[in-house]
Amino acid sequence: MRRSRLVKDHLVAYGLLSPAIAVFVVFFFVPAAYLLYISFFHWGVLSSATTFVGLENFRRLFAQPLFWHSLATTGYYTLVMIPATTLLSLGIALVLREAVTARRGGVWRAAVFLPHVTPVVATSIIWVWIFNPQFGLANFVLTSLHLPALGWLGTTQWALPAVMIDSLWHSLGLYVIVFLAGLANVPRDLVEVAQLDGARRQRIFYRIIWPLLSPTTFFVVILATVNSWQAFSQIYTMTGGPHGGAGGPAFSTTTDALLVYQTAFSYYHFSLAAAMAFVLFAIILTLTLVQKWISNRLVFYR
Amino acid sequence: MSALPAVRRRGARSPGSGRRSSRVKTTIGTAALLVAAVYVIAPIYWLVVASSKSTSQLFATSTFLPPVHLSWGANFRSLFSFGSGEFKYWLANSFVYAIVTATLATAVSTLCGYGLAKYRFRFRKTIFGLVVGSLMVPATALVVPLFLLEHDVGLINSYQGVILPMLVYPFGVYFMSIFAADAVPDTLVDASRIDGAGELRIFWQIARPILMPGMVTLFLLSFIGTWNNYFLPLVLLGDTTKFPLTVGLSTWASDLNQAGVSQPLYPEVLLGSLVSVLPMLVLFPFLQKYVARGLTFGAIAGE
Numbered sequence: 001m002r003r004s005r006l007v008k009d010h011l012v013a014y015g016l017l018s019p020a021i022a023v024f025v026v027f028f029f030v031p032a033a034y035l036l037y038i039s040f041f042h043w044g045v046l047s048s049a050t051t052f053v054g055l056e057n058f059r060r061l062f063a064q065p066l067f068w069h070s071l072a073t074t075g076y077y078t079l080v081m082i083p084a085t086t087l088l089s090l091g092i093a094l095v096l097r098e099a100v101t102a103r104r105g106g107v108w109r110a111a112v113f114l115p116h117v118t119p120v121v122a123t124s125i126i127w128v129w130i131f132n133p134q135f136g137l138a139n140f141v142l143t144s145l146h147l148p149a150l151g152w153l154g155t156t157q158w159a160l161p162a163v164m165i166d167s168l169w170h171s172l173g174l175y176v177i178v179f180l181a182g183l184a185n186v187p188r189d190l191v192e193v194a195q196l197d198g199a200r201r202q203r204i205f206y207r208i209i210w211p212l213l214s215p216t217t218f219f220v221v222i223l224a225t226v227n228s229w230q231a232f233s234q235i236y237t238m239t240g241g242p243h244g245g246a247g248g249p250a251f252s253t254t255t256d257a258l259l260v261y262q263t264a265f266s267y268y269h270f271s272l273a274a275a276m277a278f279v280l281f282a283i284i285l286t287l288t289l290v291q292k293w294i295s296n297r298l299v300f301y302r
Numbered sequence: 303m304s305a306l307p308a309v310r311r312r313g314a315r316s317p318g319s320g321r322r323s324s325r326v327k328t329t330i331g332t333a334a335l336l337v338a339a340v341y342v343i344a345p346i347y348w349l350v351v352a353s354s355k356s357t358s359q360l361f362a363t364s365t366f367l368p369p370v371h372l373s374w375g376a377n378f379r380s381l382f383s384f385g386s387g388e389f390k391y392w393l394a395n396s397f398v399y400a401i402v403t404a405t406l407a408t409a410v411s412t413l414c415g416y417g418l419a420k421y422r423f424r425f426r427k428t429i430f431g432l433v434v435g436s437l438m439v440p441a442t443a444l445v446v447p448l449f450l451l452e453h454d455v456g457l458i459n460s461y462q463g464v465i466l467p468m469l470v471y472p473f474g475v476y477f478m479s480i481f482a483a484d485a486v487p488d489t490l491v492d493a494s495r496i497d498g499a500g501e502l503r504i505f506w507q508i509a510r511p512i513l514m515p516g517m518v519t520l521f522l523l524s525f526i527g528t529w530n531n532y533f534l535p536l537v538l539l540g541d542t543t544k545f546p547l548t549v550g551l552s553t554w555a556s557d558l559n560q561a562g563v564s565q566p567l568y569p570e571v572l573l574g575s576l577v578s579v580l581p582m583l584v585l586f587p588f589l590q591k592y593v594a595r596g597l598t599f600g601a602i603a604g605e
Contacts, residue, residue, distance in 0.1 A: 009421050012501040016417030017429065019410045020475060027448070027467040028436060034447035095335050108335065110590050112342055117582045117593065119530040121548040122575035125555045126345045129352070137348070137365060169341065174597055181598035230440040233532040233548075241556030242536070242549075257442045264446045265537060277443040284440050 035281075038274035057275040066251065067259065067276065071283075074255040077160060078228040084168055085224045086217065089175035094205075096176070097183050109180065113173035120170060124237040127166040128153065138162075153239065156252035163235050163253060170234065171227065175220050182216025183209070211300040218295045222288060229284050232257040256280050346579070353377065353573040360568055377569040381577070384570055391543045392550035393577065396529055399464060399546050404525040407471045408517050415478025416509055420491060430479065436472040445537050452538060459541045468528055474520045477599055481516040482509070519596040522589050526582065547578040 014021075042053045061067050096108055115123065130137045131152035139149040152162045186209055194204050232255075239253045240246035247254035247262065254262075260280060264273035352360060356373040382390055418430055448467055449458070457463035486509050494504045532548040539545055542553070554571050586593075 008501070010423045013417045013421035013423040013426075016413045016421070016505070020414035021429075023410060023466065023469040024432075024436070024472075028439075028444070028470045031444045031447040031451060032439065034451060035444065038447060038450070092335070092338050095332075095338075106590070108339070109594075110587050111339055113590065113594070114346070114583070114586060115342055117526050117530075117586055118346070118579045119532070119548050119582075121530075121532050121552050121555075122349075122578045123345065125551065125571060125575045126349050128555070130345065130348070135361065135365065137344070140365070169345065172342070177594050178598050181594075226438075226440065230442040232442060237532075237552050237555065241552045243553060243556035260442065260446065261533075261537070264449070270446060270450060273446050277446050281440060281443040285438060288438060 035274050035277060038271050039278050042271055053271075057271050058279075061272060061275050061279070066254070069251060070254050070256050070259040073160065073251075073253065074229060074257075077164065077231065077255060078225060080161075080164055081167060081228040082221060082224045084164070085171055085175055086220050088168070089172050089220065090179050090213075090217070092172070093176045093179035093183060096180065109177070112176050115170050116173035118170075120233040121237050123170060124166060124234050127162070127169070128238055131162045138165075154249060156250050159239060159249060159253050163238050166238060167228075167231060167234050171224070175224070178220055178223075179213070179216060182213050185216075186212045214295075214299040218291070218299050222291055225287050225291065226284055229287065230257050230280065231255060232261065236261070256283075346583075349572060349576050349579065353569065353576045355569065357568050360572075373569065374573070377573045381570045381573050384567065388542055388545075388550065389570075389574060392545050392547045395461075395544060396546040396548075396578070398461065399468075399531075399535070400525045400528040402461075403465050403468045403528040404521045406465070407469050407474055407524045408521045410469055411471050411474030411478050411520055412513060412517055414475045415480075416482045416486070416505060416513065418475070418479040419482035420486060420488070420509070433472050433475045433479075436470075437476065442533065445533060448534075449537050457538075459539055459544060461544065463538050464535050464544075464546075467534060468524075468531070471520075471524065474524065477520060477596065478513070478516055480599075482513060485512050485516070515592070519592045522592050523596045526593070529578075529581065547574070551575060551578060 039057050040052060040054060042051050042056070092112060096112070129135070133139060133149065133151050133154065136152070138152060143149055150158050153159045190208055190212075191204060194208055199207075235253055235255055235258055236246045239248055247258045256276070257280065260273050260276045263269050263276060348366065351366065351368055354372045354374045354377070355369040356371075356376065359369045359371070359373065418426060418433075452458050452463050457466070490508060491504055494508055499507070529546075530548065531546070532552070535546050535549050536552070539549065542550065545553075551571065551574050554567050554574065558567060558571060
C-alpha cells in the first residue's frame, strides 16, 4: 500500500511536470548547452565544418576594442539606470502613499503603471519624436527653461541619455508598484507609535521605513541591474531599428545585447556572438551574486 | 496574499505633526506627483493627438494641440492598406502569438507548479532549484543558440518557432508552485483522496478553481509579455506576413530614418503604435490588480 502510493505519486507528479520539463529542456537547457558549445568552436556559416578552437573565440573577443567599448557603454547605462529608477520610483511610491487618498489612489497607481505594459517598440517611436531636435518636446522644454537645445539622438554624447529617459519612463511603473507593495508591508502601528512619540518624518523614514523596506529595495536594485544590463529593444529601435544604423551614432549606444545581436545577425559571426552572450550571462550572474553578498550585510530581514 | 499595494487607508495627515506643515507637505507631494504624472502621461497623450493628424498637419500644427481636421479616418484607411495591407496581418499575428502563448504557458506552468507544490517525489528539490536558477539567465544570451537550433530543424519563420520558446516560463512555475502551496490545503487533497477521487479529478475539480486567480495573473503577464515581445520574433522571423505588431512597426519606423524613402509613413507609424498600445490601454484599468499581484510577487516572496 505504502509503496504503491509512492509509485503513484511519482507517476502523477512527473505527469504534471512533463510538459514543462519538455519545453524547458528543448528550448532552454539545450540552447544553453549549445551556447557553450558554439563559443568553443569555430563556426562556418555555410560550411558545416566546425572545429574545436578552445578559448580562441574569447581571445578574439577580448582583442576587439568594440567589445570593451560596448561593456563600458552598458556599464554606464546600468550605473545611471540603477539609482535613477530606484530613487525615483521610491519617491513616487512614498508620495503616492502619503498624499493621495485611497479612493483616488487606484487611478494614480494605474497612471504610473501604465507605461510599463505598453510595447517598448511603440513607445520608443514616441520618444524618438520627443527627442526630435526641431519639433520635439524635449528641446521645447529645454528652451522654455532657457537651456540650450540638444541634438539628442544625433549626437554621441546625448543619444544614450535620451534612451535612458525613455527606459526610465517605461520601467518606472513596475518599480513603483513593487515599492508600494513593500510599503504596505511596513507595519502601520510601528509608524504610528513613533509618530506619537513625536518622531519627525525624516527620522521615521530613516529609522523605520528604510530598514524595513530594504528587502524590497534590494529586489528593485537586482531587477534594475538585470534589466538594464540586457536592455535591447528600446536602444535598438530608438537608434535606428532593423533598417538603419542601430547602436549609433559612432557606436555610442552599442550596448552588450546590441553587439551580440549585430555580431550574430548582421555579420553572422555566430561563435563570436555566442562567446559574447556567454560573457553577458557571466556578468549578470556575477553582479547578482555580488549584490546578494552585499545585501546579506545590509538588508534587514525580519 | 498581501501583495496588493495598499495606499494608506486612513487620512494622510499624521497625528503627531502640526496641521499646517502637514498640509504644506501634502501640497508639495501632490505637486511632485503631478510632475510625475505629466512625465508618465504626456507621451501617450501626444501619441493619441499626433495619430489624428495628417503628415502636413503633424509638422504645421502645435505638437500638443489637436489638429484642425481630424485625420483618423484617412490614417486608418492608409494604415490598413499600405504595403498590400501588411498591418492587418501584424495585428492578427500579435493576437495569435499572445493568446496562444499565454494560454499554453499558463497551462504548462500551472500543472508544473501544482505538481511541485503538492507531491513528494525524487528530484523535486533539484527541479525547483533549476527553475529558480533559470530565472537568472538573460533571454538575450539564449537567442543566438536558439536561432541556430531552430534553423537546423526548420522552425525559423514559423508560428511554432516563436511560441514554443516563450512557453519556457520559469517565473510562472515558481509563482504557481508558491501560490498552490499556499492556496490548496493538503488536508483538502487528502480528504478528496479518501472520498475516492482520482488524482486528475482532484486537480481538475478541486485545485483548479482555487488556482484560478493565480492562473489569471499568469495569463495576463504572459499575454502582456508576448504582445510586447520584440527581440525573439525579430530574430526568428524573416517573413513579413508572420511579424507581430512590434517587429512590423519597427521596420516602418526604421524606414522613417532613412533618406530617400518615397512615402513618409509618419501617420501610419504613429497610428499603428497607438493601435498596438490600445489593448493595454483599454484592458489595463480592469486587470491592474491581477498584474500587480504577479509583478510584486518576487518582492514579497523574497522576504
